[in-house]
Amino acid sequence: MVRIRTALVNDPQLSLRGIEVHVTAGVAHLTGSVASNEEAQRLVSLVRAIAGVRAVQSDVQVGEPAAVSPPAGQPRHTRSEVPEGPTDRRLLAVGGAVSWTIPFSNDLSGATSWGPLVRFGSGSGFSPAIDFSWFAVDVLSGSDSSARLGTMSVKPVMGGAAYRWAGDHVSLSLSLVGGYSFNHLETNDLATGKLLALRADSSFAWRPGVTIWYDANTRAAFNVSAGYVVTRPSVTFFEEGQIEKRGQRANTLLVSAGVAYKLF
Numbered sequence: 001m002v003r004i005r006t007a008l009v010n011d012p013q014l015s016l017r018g019i020e021v022h023v024t025a026g027v028a029h030l031t032g033s034v035a036s037n038e039e040a041q042r043l044v045s046l047v048r049a050i051a052g053v054r055a056v057q058s059d060v061q062v063g064e065p066a067a068v069s070p071p072a073g074q075p076r077h078t079r080s081e082v083p084e085g086p087t088d089r090r091l092l093a094v095g096g097a098v099s100w101t102i103p104f105s106n107d108l109s110g111a112t113s114w115g116p117l118v119r120f121g122s123g124s125g126f127s128p129a130i131d132f133s134w135f136a137v138d139v140l141s142g143s144d145s146s147a148r149l150g151t152m153s154v155k156p157v158m159g160g161a162a163y164r165w166a167g168d169h170v171s172l173s174l175s176l177v178g179g180y181s182f183n184h185l186e187t188n189d190l191a192t193g194k195l196l197a198l199r200a201d202s203s204f205a206w207r208p209g210v211t212i213w214y215d216a217n218t219r220a221a222f223n224v225s226a227g228y229v230v231t232r233p234s235v236t237f238f239e240e241g242q243i244e245k246r247g248q249r250a251n252t253l254l255v256s257a258g259v260a261y262k263l264f
Contacts (some may be wrong), residue, residue: 003050004028014043019060021047026054033061090262093119093221097258101135104251108137111151117223117258119213121164124171129162131177133207133229135254139185139197149197150188154231154250156181156205171213175227178206183233196238200248205231207254223258 004021008014017039019032028047034040040060048056095117101110115134121127134155141147160177185200209227216222228251235248 003052004047007046007050008043011046013039014046019043023053026052028053028056030056030058030060033063035062037062090218090264091121092264093117093260093262095221095223095258095260097223097225097256099133099135099254099256101137102253102255103137104253105249107140107248108152108250108252109140109148110252111136111138113153115155115256117256117260119221119223119260121162122166124164124166126161126163129160129175129177131158131160131175131207131209131227132156133158133177133205133209133227133254133256135229135252137250137252139235139248141195148188149195151186152200152233152235152248152250153184153186154181154205154229154233154252155183156207156229156231158205158207162211169215171215173211173213174209175211176206176208178204181205181231181233185235194240197235198238198243199236201234201236201245203231203233203250205229209254219262221260221262223256223260225254225256225258227254227256228252229254 008019017032017034019030022029030043034043040062044056044058047053096114097117098114100112103110113134113136115132118130120129136151136153139149139152141149156179158177158179160175162173162175164171164173181203183200183202185197187197207227207229209225211223211225214222230251232247232249234245236243236245
């Protein structure tokens with residue numbers, strides 16, 4: 001029996017299988033498991049060739065190799081302990097976001113708005129980016145900052161690139177996008193005084209930003225982002241009987257939170 005165990009230990013493949021050996025009157029009884037029929041035949045041949053063995057009775061199972069116990073003092077690892085990477089590879093998600101604005105002009109004040117949300121790509125690395133960053137600001141009178149002349153809706157459609165660092169469920173991306181903004185001014189019918197806001201023209205816009213995504217499951221994803229939108233639309237004013245068009249510095253810090261549905 002000692003010779004059989006020694007032969008098994010010295011075999012580079014069978015030593016991993018945890019074969020149990022019992023010898024009675026020269027008959028070797030083998031139990032355990034091996035990975036293939038070839039290993040089962042090799043095991044029988046190895047034991048039969050040992051001096052003193054008259055016959056071999058093999059009850060080994062062919063299938064997954066038996067687990068080998070780790071040496072004392074080393075932790076035992078199970079399959080559940082091995083972290084699995086993200087399996088969701090859906091490339092397009094669409095949804096909506098609510099935005100809060102902090103304009104950097106004394107002639108504007110922040111307002112809450114909403115807009116569409118799009119995400120391209122999955123995993124880490126570069127990917128195309130489409131961004132809307134829609135927002136609204138109140139247009140104030142320069143002489144009286146408490147007088148609201150109207151609400152200007154700024155609706156840019158922008159494209160660019162993003163770089164994403166992705167984990168199992170959370171990803172962080174930096175993006176730079178630019179495009180054209182379709183602007184609209186809703187005038188305040190109750191506004192009184194010498195200055196009235198009439199119209200806002202469309203303008204070019206660009207935006208650097210940072211975004212955090214949380215993938216709740218294979219379909220739903222949540223989004224928090226911050227970006228600085230740079231745009232300068234022309235606003236038409238009526239003042240003291242004269243119509244005048246002025247460039248309005250509408251640069252705005254935009255903070256958004258949204259949810260998206262992953263299509264494919």
